[in-house]
Amino acid sequence: MKRWLRQRVDAVYEEVLSREVSGAPTHVAVIQDGNRRYARRKGDDATDGHREGVQTTEQVLEWCQEIGVEELTLYTFSTENFDRPEAENEALFDLLCEKLREFADADRVHDNGVQIRALGEVERLPERVRDAVEYAERRTRSYDQFVLNIALAYGGRSQLLEAVQGVATDVERAGLEPGEITVETIENRLYDRPVRDVDLIIRTGGDERTSNFLPWHANGNEAAVFFCAPYWPEFSKADFLRGIRTYEHREESWRRTRARRAIALLGAVSDPELVEAKSVVERFRDSLPSGEQPDPEELETTESTHADGLDSSGQAAD
Known part of the structure; x- marks a missing residue:
């Protein structure tokens, strides 16, 4: 009875939040934190936590499309994650390969015009992961209804450093005048294709920091930030809607x-x-x-x- 009552209360709360949401951010970025801690709490391996987290990822994509979000970026694997145990990373790489290919073939992706892109130093990843990334990007390259960015081997500071080094090279060798350097000059060197400014960052797992995530597109746009306690596999639609409400309050204040x-x-x-x-x-x-x-x-x-x-x-x- 207690479980049924809890589910009923959650459903009512979710409905209330849904009614309060009146406008969606264009670009939501998510730090999917807590997969490993969730698994440890249950006595499982880290990979089990990541696998359950993938189910949440699929739900969040659906929730974004329901309310009109146009771009979603997921912080999936940072450059710091290379320091984790090799066996754990290898299992995660296998899961990434499986899900990237599965997602690239899913009817809902093609029916909804979802373009899948990878952000980060993908060349540092194992060949099988690079092949899966290339497959997903190629299968969805022509779509433009929704953009799903997967941040892999990603570090915001290193991305900015690489872009600045590219600009410096152009100044030295290609005759680019310092006065000609614009915002677009930097942005064109950050990623192969345009990334919208981030309106809202969501971080699960209880930590209140943005971990060097999309600094150019989030900090420069003064993005709203929503921190919440649930681990990523536990993240609910009510949590998601609370994040959207945080964005709306930020917009109203602005x-x-x-x-x-x-x-x-x-x-x-x-x-x-x-x-x-x-x-x-x-x-x-x-x-x-x-x-x-x-x-x-x-x-x-x-x-x-x-x-x-x-x-x-x-x-x-x-």
């Missing part, structure tokens, strides 16, 4: 901050800046509490006041 800053600047900026500030207020006004929302007539009055003090050339009148 909008309120932008609107408040713009209101504060309205009375103390030049004419071109005034137009931009007014635009920001109009876009994000509804995100403010009703008591803080400016009256549309006040905005018009502020703009007219600035206009009256300027001549036709935009200079202050004598």
Whole structure:
């Protein structure tokens, strides 16, 4: 009876959370932590934990597609993981080969237009894993409805270092001017194909750190972060929806901050800046509490006041 009641409560809570979700992040990145600790708690081998974790991975992909997420990145194997016992890694590599090929052949992947890509130093992985990666990428290369990134032999700092070294080489040998270096210059050297900015990072297993995961695309975009206690094999849809809610609250806070800053600047900026500030207020006004929302007539009055003090050339009148 207790188990039935718990399941019923969880189902109701999940339904409540589903109703609260009103907008999905475009790109979710997940640190799937806790597989080995989950297995140890049950008295199993680490590989058993990873295998159960794969089932969660498949569910998360479905949940992302249900709410409209367009890109999902999974932190599957870091460069630091090479230091783990060889037997454990070999078993994990076998599981990766099995699941990459299985997933690349799955009807649901092809029916939903899922493109599978690997991020990281794939060349460091055993040949059988590289072959499985190549197979999955080739089978799904033409799809563009949803992107599934598998971070393998991945280290965010090393990725950035490699990109910077590539830019430095172009400056030295190819005549690239330092002033010509842009955000796109770096991004084009990070990965073979574009990766969207990360909107939300989810980490399971209780640790509250992002572990050098997608620093350019997450930190640069000020991504929301959701830490939760369940180990990856235990991660539920309710946990997932709580993460999405964290993202939505982060977005709401950002909008309120932008609107408040713009209101504060309205009375103390030049004419071109005034137009931009007014635009920001109009876009994000509804995100403010009703008591803080400016009256549309006040905005018009502020703009007219600035206009009256300027001549036709935009200079202050004598």
